[in-house]
Amino acid sequence: MFKKILIANRGEIACRVIKSAQKMGIKTVAVYSDADRNALHVRMADEAVHIGPPPANQSYIVIDKILEAVRQTGAEAVHPGYGFLSENMRFAEALEAEGVAFIGPPSSAIESMGDKITSKKIAQEAGVSTVPGYMGLIEDAEEAVKISNQVGYPVMIKASAGGGGKGMRIAWNDAEAREGFQSSKNEAANSFGDDRIFIEKFVTQPRHIEIQVLADKHGNCVYLHERECSIQRRNQKVIEEAPSPFLDEATRKAMGEQAVALSKAVGYTSAGTVEFIVDGQRNFYFLEMNTRLQVEHPVTELITGIDLVEQMIRVANGEALPFQQDDIKINGWAMESRLYAEDPYRNFLPSIGRLTRYRPPIEGATAEGGIVRNDTGVYEGGEISMYYDPMIAKLCTWAPTRSESIEEMRIALDTFEVEGIGHNLPFCAAVMDHPKFVSGEITTAFIEEEFPEGFEGVTLPDPMISRVVAAVAAMNRVAEIRRTRVSGRMDNHERKVGDDWVVILQGAEVPVTVRADRGGAHVDFADGTSMRVESDWVPGQTLAHLLVDDAALVLKVGRAVGGYRIRLRGADIKVKVYSPRQAELARLMPEKLPPDTSKFLLCPMPGLIVSLAVNVGDEVFEGQALCTVEAMKMENILRAERKGVVKAINAEVGGSMAVDDVIMEFE
Structure with missing residues (x-):
C-alpha cells in the first residue's frame, strides 16, 4: 500500500480524501494557494506545499506546480478530488511519466469519457440512447445560433470540459443562444482552461439520475445503484438522495448494467459516475460520464456501507474489488444538502467573508436511529474566498426510510449554525418541507417552477x-x-x-x-x-x-x-x-419604510466587473443587459428592471465591487 499520497485539490473534498487516507494509515500531502494558507485541508494534512496565487489557473490547475509538489514530498500517488485536474488526461499522463500513481481512471478512459463531446460519440457508437444534439466544435456565437435552430429550442449550451454547473446555459431563443455561448465559453476558459462548447437538446421535465460505478484493474466492474440529483439551480445540484424515489427495480437494473457496459467498453478503472436523463415514463438517456469522484458520493456510501475513496486508493494500488454485484444492497435512505455561500434572498448570488459562527450538527448516530454526516472544508473564523467554488459543507443524513431521512435532515438543518455570510441553508430547509419534494414528484425544473420569483423565505403554517x-x-x-x-x-x-x-x-x-x-x-x-x-x-x-x-x-x-x-x-x-x-x-407606532433604491443598480455580490454593456445617456429597456459581474468563477449578467436612461456609471471594467456598491444611476 502507498505510504504517502498528495491531494491535488482543496476544500471539503481534500479533507474528505485525507480522512480515508488517515484511516488506512497513509500519510497525506496538501497543496494550497495564497488564499488557502490557513485552510482546513492544510491543517489536516501531514505536509503542505504552497503552489501559487489564488486564481486556480495560477495554482491548482497548473500541472507543473503539482508535479513539483509531488517531487518535493516524495508522494507515491495523487488523488485529484473533483474539478480542477481530476478529468485532465495530460495530468494523468504526466503522473504516469513520473512513475506516480493516479488515483483515478487511466488516461485513455479520461480521454474517451471525460470529454463530453467524445463520450457522447462513443456512447452513440455503442448503441446507447443519447440526447439529440451537435457534437462538433462550435466556432462562434453565430454558429451556435444556427445549430440551436437546427436542434430546436430549448437547447443546452455546455462546456466540453465542464462540471459543477459551470460553463452551462439554457437558451430558449437566438438572443439567449448568442449570449449564452459567449458566457459559457468565458467560464469554461477561466475554470477549466478549455473553452470548447457543444450544444444539445434540453429535455423538458427531466429527472437527473446517475449511476455510481466502481472498477478494478482485474476486469471487475460493479454499479453501486443510483443517486437522484434533480433538485438543481443553474444546473448545479443542491439536494441529492440515494436511492431515487422514482426508479423501479427493472429500470435500476437496466441503468446499472448499461453504465457497467459503457465503463468496460473504455477500459475504465476506479470510481466513476454515468449520468442519465430520465423522463416521466422511465425512459433514460445517457448524458455524460464523470471520470472522477462525484460531489454527492457520500449518499452512496451511506446506503451501501462502501468507502469509495478507500476503494479508489486500493484500485490504484492494484488490488481487486472485495465484492461482487450481488453483494451490493440498498440499505435505507440517504439525503445530502449542499450548503453554499450563496444568499438565497439575493437570488442565490455568491457571498464571501468570514465565518463568524460555524457550528454543524453533531455527527454520528441520532436519538431517532438515524445518522448525521457533515463533509466540510471550513471552520469557525475561516474565510470564504471569492476565488473558488462557494461550497461550505455537504450535510448528509441516513435513516431506514425516505420520510425518516427527510425528518433527520430537517432537524440537522435547524441545528446547523452559520453566521457571517449569506448561505442557502434556509432554502435547503424549505425544500425538505415542500410537498412535491416530500412526495418525490420532482424534476430538474423544481426550483424554477416552485420558486419562480426566487426565494423570499418561508411563511410557517x-x-x-x-x-x-x-x-x-x-x-x-x-x-x-x-x-x-x-x-x-x-x-x-x-x-x-x-x-x-x-x-x-x-x-x-x-x-x-x-x-x-x-x-x-x-x-x-x-x-x-x-x-x-x-x-x-x-x-x-x-x-x-x-x-x-x-x-x-x-x-x-x-x-x-x-x-x-x-x-x-x-x-x-x-x-x-x-x-x-x-x-x-x-400598535400605535408608525412603520419604518426602507430607503428607495429604484434609481440605482446595486452590485448584488462581491465580484469583478467583467463588462459594461451601456454608456451614460443610453436609454435602456426592461430586461436589457447592463453589465456582467464575475464571482466565484461564475458570470452574472445584471439586467434593467424597467425602462430608463443611464445618468452615471460608477464602475469600470476590471474593478472590484462590494455588496450594494452603486454600479450605475438612472434618471
Missing part, C-alpha cells in the same frame, strides 16, 4: 406557528426571570414576572398565558388549547432544543428589539413578546 409561539413564550419567561435576577429588583421572582403575554409574528398577534413549573411550562391560548414546553435553554444560547407537546423542536435564537430573531425550517422571523400593555402601545 399555522400548526408550526402555534408551536413557535408556545416555545418563545416559555423561553421569554426564562429570560425575564434572568433579567429580574440580574437587576436585583426583587427577591421572589415567581410573583413578579407576569403570566400574560402577547406574541407577535408573521403579522399575527397571539395572546398567551404561561403557567410555569419546575419541569417546564404550559402555554395556554385564547381558544382554550394548551401546549406543554420543556427545554434546558438559558438566555444567551443561540440554539434552543425543546420538546413541545413531546415533539422535538429546534430553534436558532438571536436577540432583537422587543423580542427575538427565530430561524427554523427555512423561516427567518422576528418574534416580539410584549406584555398586554406594551402590545397596545406598539
Whole structure:
C-alpha cells in the first residue's frame, strides 16, 4: 500500500480524501494557494506545499506546480478530488511519466469519457440512447445560433470540459443562444482552461439520475445503484438522495448494467459516475460520464456501507474489488444538502467573508436511529474566498426510510449554525418541507417552477406557528426571570414576572398565558388549547432544543428589539413578546419604510466587473443587459428592471465591487 499520497485539490473534498487516507494509515500531502494558507485541508494534512496565487489557473490547475509538489514530498500517488485536474488526461499522463500513481481512471478512459463531446460519440457508437444534439466544435456565437435552430429550442449550451454547473446555459431563443455561448465559453476558459462548447437538446421535465460505478484493474466492474440529483439551480445540484424515489427495480437494473457496459467498453478503472436523463415514463438517456469522484458520493456510501475513496486508493494500488454485484444492497435512505455561500434572498448570488459562527450538527448516530454526516472544508473564523467554488459543507443524513431521512435532515438543518455570510441553508430547509419534494414528484425544473420569483423565505403554517409561539413564550419567561435576577429588583421572582403575554409574528398577534413549573411550562391560548414546553435553554444560547407537546423542536435564537430573531425550517422571523400593555402601545407606532433604491443598480455580490454593456445617456429597456459581474468563477449578467436612461456609471471594467456598491444611476 502507498505510504504517502498528495491531494491535488482543496476544500471539503481534500479533507474528505485525507480522512480515508488517515484511516488506512497513509500519510497525506496538501497543496494550497495564497488564499488557502490557513485552510482546513492544510491543517489536516501531514505536509503542505504552497503552489501559487489564488486564481486556480495560477495554482491548482497548473500541472507543473503539482508535479513539483509531488517531487518535493516524495508522494507515491495523487488523488485529484473533483474539478480542477481530476478529468485532465495530460495530468494523468504526466503522473504516469513520473512513475506516480493516479488515483483515478487511466488516461485513455479520461480521454474517451471525460470529454463530453467524445463520450457522447462513443456512447452513440455503442448503441446507447443519447440526447439529440451537435457534437462538433462550435466556432462562434453565430454558429451556435444556427445549430440551436437546427436542434430546436430549448437547447443546452455546455462546456466540453465542464462540471459543477459551470460553463452551462439554457437558451430558449437566438438572443439567449448568442449570449449564452459567449458566457459559457468565458467560464469554461477561466475554470477549466478549455473553452470548447457543444450544444444539445434540453429535455423538458427531466429527472437527473446517475449511476455510481466502481472498477478494478482485474476486469471487475460493479454499479453501486443510483443517486437522484434533480433538485438543481443553474444546473448545479443542491439536494441529492440515494436511492431515487422514482426508479423501479427493472429500470435500476437496466441503468446499472448499461453504465457497467459503457465503463468496460473504455477500459475504465476506479470510481466513476454515468449520468442519465430520465423522463416521466422511465425512459433514460445517457448524458455524460464523470471520470472522477462525484460531489454527492457520500449518499452512496451511506446506503451501501462502501468507502469509495478507500476503494479508489486500493484500485490504484492494484488490488481487486472485495465484492461482487450481488453483494451490493440498498440499505435505507440517504439525503445530502449542499450548503453554499450563496444568499438565497439575493437570488442565490455568491457571498464571501468570514465565518463568524460555524457550528454543524453533531455527527454520528441520532436519538431517532438515524445518522448525521457533515463533509466540510471550513471552520469557525475561516474565510470564504471569492476565488473558488462557494461550497461550505455537504450535510448528509441516513435513516431506514425516505420520510425518516427527510425528518433527520430537517432537524440537522435547524441545528446547523452559520453566521457571517449569506448561505442557502434556509432554502435547503424549505425544500425538505415542500410537498412535491416530500412526495418525490420532482424534476430538474423544481426550483424554477416552485420558486419562480426566487426565494423570499418561508411563511410557517399555522400548526408550526402555534408551536413557535408556545416555545418563545416559555423561553421569554426564562429570560425575564434572568433579567429580574440580574437587576436585583426583587427577591421572589415567581410573583413578579407576569403570566400574560402577547406574541407577535408573521403579522399575527397571539395572546398567551404561561403557567410555569419546575419541569417546564404550559402555554395556554385564547381558544382554550394548551401546549406543554420543556427545554434546558438559558438566555444567551443561540440554539434552543425543546420538546413541545413531546415533539422535538429546534430553534436558532438571536436577540432583537422587543423580542427575538427565530430561524427554523427555512423561516427567518422576528418574534416580539410584549406584555398586554406594551402590545397596545406598539400598535400605535408608525412603520419604518426602507430607503428607495429604484434609481440605482446595486452590485448584488462581491465580484469583478467583467463588462459594461451601456454608456451614460443610453436609454435602456426592461430586461436589457447592463453589465456582467464575475464571482466565484461564475458570470452574472445584471439586467434593467424597467425602462430608463443611464445618468452615471460608477464602475469600470476590471474593478472590484462590494455588496450594494452603486454600479450605475438612472434618471
